[in-house]
Amino acid sequence: MPRQLLVSMALSGAAWLGCTSSPAPSPHTAIPLVELWANDLPAFGIFVPSEQPRRDTDGGRLPPVYTREGAERLARNPLLDHLFLNLEGAYDAAAVDALVAGLATVSPTERPALLVRIPPIEQDGEQAARERVRDALGRGADGLVLPHIRDAEEARIAVRFFEEAGADVWSPANPDGRIIAMLMIEDPDALETAQAIADTPGYSVLSCGIGSLTAALGGDRDAGEAGGEVVRHYAARVGLPSMMTANPANILDRLNQGYRALLLQMGDETLDAIRLGRGMAGR
Numbered sequence: 001m002p003r004q005l006l007v008s009m010a011l012s013g014a015a016w017l018g019c020t021s022s023p024a025p026s027p028h029t030a031i032p033l034v035e036l037w038a039n040d041l042p043a044f045g046i047f048v049p050s051e052q053p054r055r056d057t058d059g060g061r062l063p064p065v066y067t068r069e070g071a072e073r074l075a076r077n078p079l080l081d082h083l084f085l086n087l088e089g090a091y092d093a094a095a096v097d098a099l100v101a102g103l104a105t106v107s108p109t110e111r112p113a114l115l116v117r118i119p120p121i122e123q124d125g126e127q128a129a130r131e132r133v134r135d136a137l138g139r140g141a142d143g144l145v146l147p148h149i150r151d152a153e154e155a156r157i158a159v160r161f162f163e164e165a166g167a168d169v170w171s172p173a174n175p176d177g178r179i180i181a182m183l184m185i186e187d188p189d190a191l192e193t194a195q196a197i198a199d200t201p202g203y204s205v206l207s208c209g210i211g212s213l214t215a216a217l218g219g220d221r222d223a224g225e226a227g228g229e230v231v232r233h234y235a236a237r238v239g240l241p242s243m244m245t246a247n248p249a250n251i252l253d254r255l256n257q258g259y260r261a262l263l264l265q266m267g268d269e270t271l272d273a274i275r276l277g278r279g280m281a282g283r
Contacts, residue, residue, distance in 0.1 A: 031142060031178055033081050033113040034170045037241045042255055042281050044274045045082030045112060046266045048074070048099065066095040071102020079274045080112040084263055088117050088147055091132050093139065100140035115180060117145035121154060133161040143180025147209055148187060152196035155183055159202040170204045172239040180204045182243065185231050186212035198234035205261065206235035207243040232258060248273035255280055 036043045048071075050064035066085070074083055085099055096116055103111050118132045133144050146158045162169050162181050170177030181202070185194055186209030198206050208231035214224030232242040236258065243261035246254045248269040254262055255277055262277065264270050 031113055031170075031180075032109060033142070033180070034177070036081060037260055038175060040260070041283065042259070042277065043081035043241075043261045044264070044277055045080055045084055045115075045261070046074075046264050046270065048083050048085045049266045064095075066092075066098045068098045068101040071099045072105050073102075075103045075106040075111045077112075077271075078110075079271055079278070082113045082115055082261070082263075084145070085114060085116045085141075088119055091118050091135075093135060096136050096139045096141055104140070113142040113180065114140075115143040115145055115182065116141045117147060117184075120148035121146065121157065122148065122150070126157060129158075130161045130164065133167075134165040137162075137165050137167055137179065142178075143182060143204070145182040145184060147184040148190075148212070149183045149185055149197060150187060150190050151193045152200055155197045155200040155203070158183055159200060163202070169202060171202060173201060177204070182207060184209045185227075186216070188213065188216050188227070191227050191230055194230055194234050195237075198231075198238050198240070203240075205241050205243055206231060206238075207261070208232070210245060229257065246273075246277075251277045252280055 033043055048066060051067050051070045052062060052065045054062055054064070056062055071083075074080060083099065083103075085095060087095060099114050103114055116136045118129065118136065121129045129146070133146075136144055144162070146161075149155050149158060159181065162179065167179040167181070168174070168177045169179050169181045171181075182205040183197065183200075183203050184207050185191065185197060190197070208228040210224050210228045213227050214221055217223045217227070228244060232244070235242040241260035242258075243263055244254055244257075244259040246259075246262040246264050248267075251262060251264070251273045264273065
């Protein structure tokens with residue numbers, strides 16, 4: 001998709017706001033995260049931080065470490081609606097177990113939801129992705145994030161993973177669902193089929209991986225932002241929320257753009273930024 005077209009679509013975002021739709025509220029929803037979206041309220045969360053530094057003393061990269069104790073501390077933070085466990089580089093069942101165990105120390109109606117991002121379908125094939133979806137759900141994850149969805153056929157494949165796992169997926173067609181199925185568009189070619197991906201039934205959230213998309217666009221940040229708006233637009237057309245990364249400097253802008261799930265890196269100013277965002281949303 002030409003960059004000029006992406007920017008043009010993004011600049012017309014104000015017109016899109018008048019044609020968006022929101023999921024109908026459901027009084028029976030059990031997961032607080034879903035209740036927020038069902039009532040068109042934004043949710044705030046963080047990438048689950050590693051319990052050890054990511055670099056050693058020589059500057060070498062260290063693998064992330066996730067613990068039950070760390071998850072329990074996050075579970076007791078009332079500002080967090082969701083935790084995003086990024087296992088895109090390598091699926092780690094022990095990490096899922098640690099997060100689930102820590103979150104289990106808090107009532108399901110009071111803790112953040114656990115969303116687990118697994119490697120892309122294309123990385124290790126359909127069967128590996130299918131098994132990871134089933135495994136993470138079986139271990140107690142509240143939702144799965146499938147990155148780098150390339151077209152509508154791959155979106156349908158992703159949805160089937162949840163169906164085969166017997167997951168009760170929340171969507172406009174199933175407002176009492178308990179599991180989150182998130183699809184991510186992160187590649188320029190996938191933007192060409194964003195509408196068809198969005199129109200695929202049976203999933204919960206459609207989001208743009210803006211970091212990967214911007215990199216694929218040669219580092220053009222404006223084009224990356226425009227691509228994110230394209231994805232948000234098509235998600236809103238089918239009544240679904242869209243997640244976007246945010247930071248303390250742009251969190252209010254993200255809310256004004258219409259994103260209903262914001263994802264931040266934990267830092268010194270993160271919680272204050274979330275408080276500001278919650279206040280703007282009347283939470």
